[in-house]
Amino acid sequence: MQKKILSDVQCPVVRSLERVGEWWSILILREAFYGTKRFDEFQKNLDIATNMLSRRLSVLVAEGLLERRQYCEKPPRYEYVLTSVGLDFRPIILTLVDWGNKHFEAEGASAQLTDLATGKPVDLILVDRNTGKPITLEDHAVLPGPAASERLRQRLTRAAKPSGVDASPAAPATPITPSTATI
Numbered sequence: 001m002q003k004k005i006l007s008d009v010q011c012p013v014v015r016s017l018e019r020v021g022e023w024w025s026i027l028i029l030r031e032a033f034y035g036t037k038r039f040d041e042f043q044k045n046l047d048i049a050t051n052m053l054s055r056r057l058s059v060l061v062a063e064g065l066l067e068r069r070q071y072c073e074k075p076p077r078y079e080y081v082l083t084s085v086g087l088d089f090r091p092i093i094l095t096l097v098d099w100g101n102k103h104f105e106a107e108g109a110s111a112q113l114t115d116l117a118t119g120k121p122v123d124l125i126l127v128d129r130n131t132g133k134p135i136t137l138e139d140h141a142v143l144p145g146p147a148a149s150e151r152l153r154q155r156l157t158r159a160a161k162p163s164g165v166d167a168s169p170a171a172p173a174t175p176i177t178p179s180t181a182t183i
Contacts (some may be wrong), residue, residue, distance in 0.1 A: 010152050019065065020060075020065070020089065022059075024046070025059065026093075027048075028060060029060070029086060030044060030160070031083050032080065033090055033093055034125045036037045037081060038078075039054075058079055060080070060086070061080070064086075065089065066086055067081050067083050068080055069081055094113055094124060098122075115163060128140075
């Protein structure tokens, strides 16, 4: 089955999934956050077929999440290093760790985010960087941004109405950023 290309869809979730939606890609990024850089290390740690790993690394490089750097000239050898775009994916990895531990680790946490100063596990929440307030369903909504099409404005307006938020097209558009809204 051929993958449907959705990159022209006006949705940050769709556009993000176009780049990292393949689960091997997310696991490669996880490994990169754990310090893995070389092809053979990724292959060993993930137990992934070399052709699959090669394809996924190529996509992550092409999409700007990883950078391919030569570390040896003879023979030519490369490592894969997180870019600033890739580093911005870290909160998603941490959220997946937290969510997985809460809902799918019946035997207990196999990996957990820990405060290095106290040694205690972190209870992860999403916070608005500007105000320091936790993001809640009661106080926050995804509203149309300045570039939203009329169709997207209508969908987001419909979605926001149950919570009493005025998201009509006449309302001022607020840009949606990871630090100011939750989906």
